[in-house]
Amino acid sequence: MHGRLIRRLFGSVMTGATYGAAALAILPLAVILAMLLVKGAGSLDWNFFTRSAVPFGEHGGGFAHAIVGTLIIVGLACAVGVPVGVSIGIYLAEFGGGQLGFAIRFIADVLNGVPSIVIGIFAWTWLVKPMGHFSALAGGVALGMILVPILARTTEEMVRLVPNSLREAALALGYPRWRTSLVVVVRTAAAGIVTGCLVAVARVAGETAPLLFTALGNQFFSTRVQGPMAALPLQVYVYALGPYDEWHRQAWAGALVLIMLVLALSLFARAVVRAKRQHA
Amino acid sequence: MTDIPATALEPELAPKPTAEERWRALRTVSRGDVIYRSLLTVLALLLPLLVVLIAVELVSNAMPAVSKFGFGFLTHSTWDPVQGQFGALPLIFGTLYSSLVALVIAVPLALACAIFLTEFAPRWLRTPVGTLIELLAAVPSVIYGLWGIFVLIPLLRDHVWKVARHALGWLPIFGGVFYGPSVLAAGVILSIMILPYIAAVSREVLLAVPPSQREAGLALGATRWETVTTVILPYGRAGIVGAVILGLGRALGETMAVTMVIGNRHEVSASLLQPGYTIAAAIANEFSEAVSDMHLSALFMVGAVLFVITILVNTLARVLVWRVARGSAVGSTAI
Amino acid sequence: MTKRIAAVLSVAAGTVLLAGSVAAQTVRLNGAGATFPQPIYQKWVLEYHNAHPTVEINYQGIGSGGGIRQFTDHTVDFGASDGPMTDAQIQAVNGDVYHLPTVLGSVVPTYNIPGVTAQLRFTGDVLAGIWLGQITKWNDSRLTALNPDANLPDQDIVVAHRSDGSGTTYIFTDYLTKVSPDWAQRVGKGTSVNWPVGLGGQGNPGVANIVKQTPGAIGYVELIYAIQNNIGYGVVRNKAGNYIQASLETTTNAAAGAVASLDPNTDFRISITDADGAQVYPISSFTWLLLPKQMTDAVKARALLEFVWWAVHDGEKFTSALAYAPLPARVVQLEEQRLKSITVNGQPVLPSNYRGR
Numbered sequence: 001m002h003g004r005l006i007r008r009l010f011g012s013v014m015t016g017a018t019y020g021a022a023a024l025a026i027l028p029l030a031v032i033l034a035m036l037l038v039k040g041a042g043s044l045d046w047n048f049f050t051r052s053a054v055p056f057g058e059h060g061g062g063f064a065h066a067i068v069g070t071l072i073i074v075g076l077a078c079a080v081g082v083p084v085g086v087s088i089g090i091y092l093a094e095f096g097g098g099q100l101g102f103a104i105r106f107i108a109d110v111l112n113g114v115p116s117i118v119i120g121i122f123a124w125t126w127l128v129k130p131m132g133h134f135s136a137l138a139g140g141v142a143l144g145m146i147l148v149p150i151l152a153r154t155t156e157e158m159v160r161l162v163p164n165s166l167r168e169a170a171l172a173l174g175y176p177r178w179r180t181s182l183v184v185v186v187r188t189a190a191a192g193i194v195t196g197c198l199v200a201v202a203r204v205a206g207e208t209a210p211l212l213f214t215a216l217g218n219q220f221f222s223t224r225v226q227g228p229m230a231a232l233p234l235q236v237y238v239y240a241l242g243p244y245d246e247w248h249r250q251a252w253a254g255a256l257v258l259i260m261l262v263l264a265l266s267l268f269a270r271a272v273v274r275a276k277r278q279h280a
Numbered sequence: 281m282t283d284i285p286a287t288a289l290e291p292e293l294a295p296k297p298t299a300e301e302r303w304r305a306l307r308t309v310s311r312g313d314v315i316y317r318s319l320l321t322v323l324a325l326l327l328p329l330l331v332v333l334i335a336v337e338l339v340s341n342a343m344p345a346v347s348k349f350g351f352g353f354l355t356h357s358t359w360d361p362v363q364g365q366f367g368a369l370p371l372i373f374g375t376l377y378s379s380l381v382a383l384v385i386a387v388p389l390a391l392a393c394a395i396f397l398t399e400f401a402p403r404w405l406r407t408p409v410g411t412l413i414e415l416l417a418a419v420p421s422v423i424y425g426l427w428g429i430f431v432l433i434p435l436l437r438d439h440v441w442k443v444a445r446h447a448l449g450w451l452p453i454f455g456g457v458f459y460g461p462s463v464l465a466a467g468v469i470l471s472i473m474i475l476p477y478i479a480a481v482s483r484e485v486l487l488a489v490p491p492s493q494r495e496a497g498l499a500l501g502a503t504r505w506e507t508v509t510t511v512i513l514p515y516g517r518a519g520i521v522g523a524v525i526l527g528l529g530r531a532l533g534e535t536m537a538v539t540m541v542i543g544n545r546h547e548v549s550a551s552l553l554q555p556g557y558t559i560a561a562a563i564a565n566e567f568s569e570a571v572s573d574m575h576l577s578a579l580f581m582v583g584a585v586l587f588v589i590t591i592l593v594n595t596l597a598r599v600l601v602w603r604v605a606r607g608s609a610v611g612s613t614a615i
Numbered sequence: 616m617t618k619r620i621a622a623v624l625s626v627a628a629g630t631v632l633l634a635g636s637v638a639a640q641t642v643r644l645n646g647a648g649a650t651f652p653q654p655i656y657q658k659w660v661l662e663y664h665n666a667h668p669t670v671e672i673n674y675q676g677i678g679s680g681g682g683i684r685q686f687t688d689h690t691v692d693f694g695a696s697d698g699p700m701t702d703a704q705i706q707a708v709n710g711d712v713y714h715l716p717t718v719l720g721s722v723v724p725t726y727n728i729p730g731v732t733a734q735l736r737f738t739g740d741v742l743a744g745i746w747l748g749q750i751t752k753w754n755d756s757r758l759t760a761l762n763p764d765a766n767l768p769d770q771d772i773v774v775a776h777r778s779d780g781s782g783t784t785y786i787f788t789d790y791l792t793k794v795s796p797d798w799a800q801r802v803g804k805g806t807s808v809n810w811p812v813g814l815g816g817q818g819n820p821g822v823a824n825i826v827k828q829t830p831g832a833i834g835y836v837e838l839i840y841a842i843q844n845n846i847g848y849g850v851v852r853n854k855a856g857n858y859i860q861a862s863l864e865t866t867t868n869a870a871a872g873a874v875a876s877l878d879p880n881t882d883f884r885i886s887i888t889d890a891d892g893a894q895v896y897p898i899s900s901f902t903w904l905l906l907p908k909q910m911t912d913a914v915k916a917r918a919l920l921e922f923v924w925w926a927v928h929d930g931e932k933f934t935s936a937l938a939y940a941p942l943p944a945r946v947v948q949l950e951e952q953r954l955k956s957i958t959v960n961g962q963p964v965l966p967s968n969y970r971g972r
Contacts, residue, residue: 011505015400021392022401025479026412028472032419032427055657056820057843084323091320104324106598107331113526113594114334115533117560118587121567121580122334125341133645133690149327178316206420209535209560213568218673219657227643228673233422237536240426241816243823243844248430255423266418270411360809361780429828457771459829461814544778544815555814565817569681569780 033259040256043249052230053219057244063254065221066235069136072223073215073231074205076140081147081204082197088148089155089193094181096156105156111149119145120210128214136222136229139215143204150203154196158189195269202265206258208233232258334587342581344574353581359546361570366578370546372585374463374556378538379531381467381552386475387524393475394482395508410483417476425540428469433460433541436468441553455551461543464552469537474527481526485519485604486512515604522600529593533586535560559586640669642918647675648682648695649782650818651837652902654937655718656695659930663922667972670918676818680780680806686712686905692919694905697782698806699884713953714883714903717926719870719940721861722786722898723848725841726833727826728753730768735849736761736858739794739889739897742851745833746774746791747798748812753831775825775834778815780806786900787835790888794897839938853897854889865896866940874943881949899940909958916964920954924971 051062092105123142128134162185170180186193208231211217216228217238232254239251345353345366356367397410437460448454489512497507513520543555544565559582570576646656653676660672677685679696686694687708699714724737731753741757744750750757753767777784788804802808814829816822822834823844838861841848850858859865869890877885889897904923910916927950931941942950955965 007503007506011503014505018392018396018400021389022396022409022413025389025393025416025475026409029412029416029419031431032423035427035431036423055661056654056839084326087320087323088327091324095317095320100321100324104327106595107327109598110591110594111327111331113529113533113590113597115535115560115586115590117533117535117563118334118338118583118590121563121583122337124567125337126333128690129688132688145330148330152327176310176312178310178312181316202418206418206422208420208422209564212564216568216675218675219660220671220673222673224643228645228675233420233536236426237422237540240422240429240540241818241824242820243827243840243846244820247820251426255426258420259423262418262420263415266415267411270414274407358809361805361807363809365809434828457773459773459814459832461825545813565778565815566780569678569684 036252036256036259039249040252040254043253044256048250048253052221053235057246059246061246061250063232063235063250063257065218066230066232066254067257068221068223069215069218069230070205070232072225073136073139073143073211073229074201076137076225077143077147077204078197078201080141080144081151081200084144085148085151085200086155086193086197088152090159090181090186092152092156093159094185105153108149108152112153115209116146116207117209117212120213123210124213133226134214134216134228136215136225136227139211139229139231140225142210142214143207146204146207146210147200150200151197154200155189155193158192158196159185161192162188192273195272198265198269202262202269205265206233206262208237335584338580338584338587342577342584345577345581348574349578353578354585357546357548361572361575364572364574366574368559368578368582368585370548371557371559371562371582373548374542375532375558375560375586377556378463378466378470378542378558379528381463382470382474382531383524383528385468385471386478386527389471390475390478390523390527391482391520393479394486397479397483398486399504399508399512413479414476416472417480421473421534421536422540424469424473424537428465428537428541432468433465436460436462436465452550453552456549456554458553459543459555461541461555462553463542463549463556466538466542466556466558467552469541470531470534473534473537474530477530478523478527481523481601482516482520485516485523485601488519488604489515518600519604522597522602522604525593525600526597529590529597532593533560533590534558535564539564559583642670642914644670644672644692644915644919644922645675646672646682646693646695646904647677647685647691648905649679649697649902650676650820651679651697651720651722651781651783651786651900652695652718652939653819654839654843655930655934655939658933658937659922659926662930662933663925670922672922676820678777678779678806678818679782679785682782682905683780683806692915695903696806696905697900697902698785699903700905708907711907711909713906713908713957715906715923715927715950715953716883716901716903716942716946717923718902718931718934718942719866719887719899720902720938721838721866721869721896722783722790722835722900723838723841723861724833724851725823725826725836725846725848727830727846728768728770729830731765732847733762733765734847734860735765736852737849738852739791743791743795743798745772746776746811746813747801748774770831773825773829773832774813775816775822775829775832776810776813777807777818777822779817781818782806782900782902783819783835783837784808786888786898789886789900790898793889842938851897853895854891855893855895857893859894859896861896861898861938863935863938863940865894866899867943868892868895869897869899870901870940870943870946874945877945877949879949883946883949906957908956910964911959913959913964916957916959920957920964921972924951924954924965924969928971 047060048062050064052065054061092101119142123138127138127141167180167185170184211231211234215231217234218228218230222229236251236254239247353368355369357369358365358367393413397406437458441458493511493515494507497511538558539561542561544557545555546557563579563583567579570579656674660674664671679698682694682696683700683704685691705712724742751772753770753772759767785806788808792799792804814825816825819836819840823836823840826832826834826846827844850860852858869887872890873885873887887899927942927947934941955963955967957964
């Protein structure tokens with residue numbers, strides 16, 4: 001009989017171990033967030049949001065150029081990546097049952113695993129080298145290329161959630177297939193698609209590697225998309241590697257702004273998606 | 281809603297269709313449908329086109345290095361831009377070594393988390409904990425790197441190693457002077473970054489195991505833990521292996537966090553405490569500064585190697601996961 | 616409601632983008648390259664922009680190697696390097712390049728040894744030995760012989776070097792090649808070498824950071840980076856046998872000999888490391904801007920040349936605050952000639968009687 005007791009005891013211990021594992025997994029997240037707040041919050045002053053870079057070692061600089069740069073570059077990425085990615089997602093959900101659909105789905109998953117630095121050097125050969133200079137445009141397109149396969153899959157998931165009865169009802173009422181798809185199905189899934197976009201945007205907003213050889217960075221405040229532009233993660237990277245305490249201080253602040261942006265988008269999107277899934 | 285045909289609402293008004301007409305009506309596809317479907321298909325074909333273009337671009341730019349060095353490129357260790365000698369062995373070794381360390385740390389933890397979330401966690405805890413674990417994947421790489429430089433490395437070097445040195449310092453795997461930036465630091469950060477992917481996919485795999493299996497195990501007298509180890513895990517074995525391989529794929533391509541903590545040294549060393557280099561980190565550091573065409577070509581070559589490896593690894597992962605959790609958007613939904 | 620918000624946002628975004636692109640007659644120049652002179656270049660760019668607001672110059676410090684690369688690829692308007700282009704590299708641009716010196720600077724061995732505040736003495740041999748991995752501990756006999764009063768601890772030396780293509784590396788290895796036959800044979804000189812040991816850092820700031828963060832570390836950086844970050848740096852023995860600290864005077868003295876015998880047709884690719892003279896700092900160097908001899912855009916060319924003219928004349932007054940040495944007058948004289956000979960479509964950009972803005 002005590003064999004069973006040992007087995008149950010072991011089971012309890014292992015159960016406790018899984019609790020411990022979950023706690024251990026969350027620990028780095030808590031520590032990182034705490035550090036960002038502690039080290040970065042104090043530096044989020046007026047200068048930080050309104051001024052751009054100052055020469056090495058001087059004080060009073062800020063991240064204005066980087067924050068605006070990220071907004072512009074991510075905006076470009078969306079302009080490029082959202083229409084294409086969402087369309088491919090609709091294709092996969094509506095017409096993707098056959099072999100071609102299978103292949104495209106597979107390739108989308110595979111593309112999601114391609115390191116972003118490889119996308120970066122590809123964008124360099126296609127956009128920077130021929131144009132002859134670095135540009136925010138090249139950076140935006142590079143990030144857009146990362147967006148497309150992510151959006152394809154999330155959109156597919158969201159469109160699939162629309163019940164078939166809705167499609168059948170529209171078709172029965174005489175709507176052609178394309179109108180059913182666009183007006184009825186997609187409109188129903190719109191909220192889910194938009195939140196999928198938000199999560200994907202949060203992910204690419206934090207990408208640094210593809211911007212290293214495309215947008216390059218800029219010490220001046222610039223909104224010119226045909227030229228180099230600063231970006232938030234890029235600026236954090238450069239400042240983190242430098243020796244100046246002034247830079248480190250700003251890097252923590254910049255990282256805090258970045259994580260707040262990313263988390264806000266992710267959490268909001270997640271909440272909406274969960275609500276949709278429960279109602280579907 | 282103005283274009284619902286009147287005949288749909290009042291069928292008695294329409295002239296009775298012939299068999300021919302009825303047949304044709306069923307087969308009619310409106311022009312709008314054709315355009316719509318063609319447009320979407322063309323867009324969808326952009327994906328395979330992109331893959332092909334990337335492959336072509338990488339390979340063609342790598343050709344100069346390939347023709348000069350041949351496959352010896354992958355087995356030599358000297359990376360000397362001055363002399364024009366490029367051996368990628370340290371890069372490949374470092375990429376694999378750091379990913380291995382990451383897997384060793386992350387896999388047991390991630391699996392335990394997945395089991396926790398599907399089996400043992402009280403219902404009210406499942407969503408919050410699951411969300412928190414998935415949020416690990418949302419943190420940008422550069423922030424992990426920042427934390428790595430200023431928190432993890434000093435912690436490892438000045439506190440953990442000071443203590444562990446006496447017990448472990450004699451092992452070759454912990455040999456040499458510990459500067460801080462090292463394969464170990466990179467492996468630890470990578471493990472934190474890949475854990476959410478392995479955990480999320482494993483969770484989906486475990487959820488896909490039919491409840492009947494679980495119930496059968498319990499009915500036969502197994503404790504809950506035993507059911508997990510003897511029934512559920514073996515059932516989802518393929519998918520879990522796929523999850524692990526997916527995590528590997530992520531670790532292989534990670535750039536920013538790695539280059540900030542690994543020490544950036546073209547050297548093969550068995551010791552975890554020594555600096556190393558990965559393909560992605562080398563490209564990040566050297567690409568915009570490669571002065572000679574051969575240097576640039578060598579970087580394209582290692583980029584091509586990385587591209588091929590990650591495609592193979594991810595393909596394998598997806599095949600394995602789809603066996604158990606059909607068609608799930610494996611790790612693709614940006615978590 | 617959402618539509619209205621979206622409309623307002625897009626109009627706002629469009630206006631911002633448009634404004635950015637069409638700002639009245641602003642001339643934008645892009646340059647990239649060495650981190651060695653980056654502090655002074657950043658200062659110049661800012662001061663010049665304040666004085667002439669229509670000119671905006673974006674300089675990215677990506678290392679001399681990167682500067683040469685970008686210049687060769689024509690992805691920037693000018694490059695910057697403290698490792699002069701090799702003959703092969705010059706041939707790759709068909710000789711269409713001027714090396715224009717801007718300032719004189721010095722490379723110092725900088726270190727972080729807990730408990731040691733004294734300024735350490737180094738010789739070329741010892742520096743080579745450290746970077747060759749032959750001297751591995753701070754209390755090695757060769758170091759204690761030079762610094763008997765410094766209480767050097769029994770601690771491992773953590774060597775730092777550049778991971779990117781670097782002119783600072785070129786200057787440092789150029790010096791080591793001259794003073795150590797062992798180094799010359801095993802490693803040689805260049806913007807990027809096969810380092811026997813050490814950690815790699817990106818740019819001068821990266822190496823300074825490694826030294827600052829790692830107890831027991833030693834690295835080589837341009838003087839201003841050691842000063843700005845409060846990390847100790849040593850004195851180096853010169854050819855005459857004196858232990859000299861890097862400074863304005865000692866750096867200027869290093870160039871004196873070379874400048875005195877300057878050929879009027881020089882291409883300025885002169886090395887002044889390990890120079891003769893009593894009060895000479897042995898690891899000094901010019902740093903150059905790389906400009907094409909024939910440019911294509913007249914407006915940009917004019918703006919760029921006016922900036923460079925200003926830099927080597929008025930700009931030199933900012934150098935001492937940042938621990939760089941100004942250019943000798945003879946060098947500036949010859950440079951004026953080079954600047955005036957740069958053409959667009961065969962026409963010189965600057966008038967022959969140009970005196971500056």
